[in-house]
Amino acid sequence: MNIDINMADNIAIITINRPGSLNALNKQTLQEISEALCDAENNASVRVIIITGSGEKSFVAGADIKEFAAYTTAEAMEMSRKGQVAVFDKIENLSKPVIAAINGFALGGGLELALACHIRYASENARLGLPEVTLGLIPGYGGTQRLPKLVGKGVANEIIFSAKMITALKAKEIGLVNEVFGLSELMEKTKELAATIAKNSPLAIRAAIAVVNASDTGSGFEKEMEAFSRLFEAADKKEGVAAFLAKRKPHFQ
Template sequence: MYENLLTNESNGIYTITINRPTKLNALNSQVITELGEAILEIYNNPAIKSAIITGIGEKAFAAGADISEFTELDGEGGKQLALRGQQLVFSKIENCPKPIVAAVNGFALGGGCELAMACHFRIASNNAKFGQPEVNLGLIPGYGGTQRLTHLVGKGRAIELLITGNMIDADEAYRIGLVNKVTELSDLIPTAEKILGAVNKKAPLAVSKCLTLANIAVSKPLVGLEQEIQEFGNLFDTKDAKEGAAAFLEKRPANFIGE
């Protein structure tokens, strides 16, 4: 179906693997197009409850954008490149109503780091490396890196990484809050699947609202508090909320249906 992606759905978890091993899974325009299509599948396929994004092999999650595509761009072309990526992929991931986890299996640099940061959280193998080296090209991140990195690790650490272009390893990424867990490479996907397997048993509407409100908390905290009250109340009208309370009182597992 895709030239640069491998996809698989199992037990409600949709795994997207970037498959450009000779280019360290770099994000060229075709990969962005295909990722956009795969993300829409997550949105639209009711069998998919959550997703994992990873890279093929043991070297790279995604080692940045394909710089060969930069050489002919002028200012307007650069803006359109960034806008297209944001609209098709990065913002779509961040705003997805189903959780999408980055399983970072190696280099996550430039656009690759931005792809991981757009996901709802990140798990890294112990050989993973993170960085935003765009300053070395006389550029800045264009797929949301300046914003999401600051939200995740704080202003001071983000500025240091952005203006030095330095690369950090998985343990440092964990220490500063860029990733949630660090595993052996062989345990990376199983760990992501275990977490999402547990999430998939939760009430889908409640999970979706948690994702939405967490995004609002970062961008509009006061609006988020107001909307949290509204959405908290709205969920009491759902079948899943009634089922959750009944199951708790009856000391049995809940059977959530997403309604």
């Protein structure tokens, strides 16, 4: 196994565990992440998912270059398509929030993995970048599409064209990560956020993920209205309102 999975207290933690290669992504690792995501989504007790890397040096240092070095155009297309559909798009559109705990290098496919997550926390030692152009390539797991939405086209172009690594503090400054913590605090703070989210309505969060993802389409406002109105018939809304009126904490099922 190239990943470890821990499920407790409504939180699933997926840890990429290839320390000898700084947790680089290969076919097997991507497949295992995909399977772990499916398991977490189908597990009713899981309400939030955290993705992180093993050790203190690296979240994910990129794709495993040795694995794809000799790929043909067709093989590269299949690699990109399969990775996007099975992992990166799946994360972005999962019905449960996914938080990246970036504990070190997040480069190439590693940064693309973090970009696909709904929220990103980073440690102070994190370094982020998309170095693909130094290999004569470009990001192939959605980096050219997701990064501009977060930081703007000009900043995204600078990061992609220069292939420079940026610090965690710079990443927070440009909106690439939400918060930065000391390495020893990162998982504690990430779990605190996950626990806070897990207390809220799963149905409402599922709807929020879908409509936020639709915000860059022409139908975002309509989808928000539809989702908002549908929730009025849901048990979660009835419990939430009843709890508010009774001045007690809600118990969402």
